[in-house]
Amino acid sequence: DSGVTQTPKHLITATGQRVTLRCSPRSGDLSVYWYQQSLDQGLQFLIQYYNGEERAKGNILERFSAQQFPDLHSELNLSSLELGDSALYFCASSVGWRDSPLHFGNGTRLTVT
């Protein structure tokens, strides 16, 4: 058990809808990362937060947004969903903002129909 909790585990929704994925980092970790994993794109870095502040941004679509709250949990909001957004979304956490191993949650599997 990595200590990173992601909810929900599975999510099925329709195109055009909006969903929120939630992540609780491992105790003591200040950084939270979001990744998207799909068969054709591999593991894509979306965004990183450190102690509430955005630290690095990857290929995150404008329809997607994220934040890290004062209690360090994070949410990833996906809106105007398209079929191509179907993927496994991982949250990971680390102690520092760089040079630290990541601890991954078990992911949220999103299916857009």
Add this chain to the structure above:
Amino acid sequence: SQQGEEDPQALSIQEGENATMNCSYKTSINNLQWYRQNSGRGLVHLILIRSNEREKHSGRLRVTLDTSKKSSSLLITASRAADTASYFCATDGGKLIFGQGTTLQVKP
């Protein structure tokens, strides 16, 4: 791009044999990390090697880093069926970017 590329994409070996996976990248890095993923599960961190290190060991794992060639290798010695998984390198040059992974199958 900074993204690491693993080679081979797939590897199938017998239990007890060694498995070697390679990773190449394009830009300067602070560190390189290796992760393992069992099907559909979260990734598990294996080893982090910093840009000023050349080799690192952890149990049956040995990682090398050659910054002049922008490449790294992961060696798993005396493989076991339980090592069957996908292995990813991740390069840290400000963002932690993962490669496409090597799928390793270890046959009992």
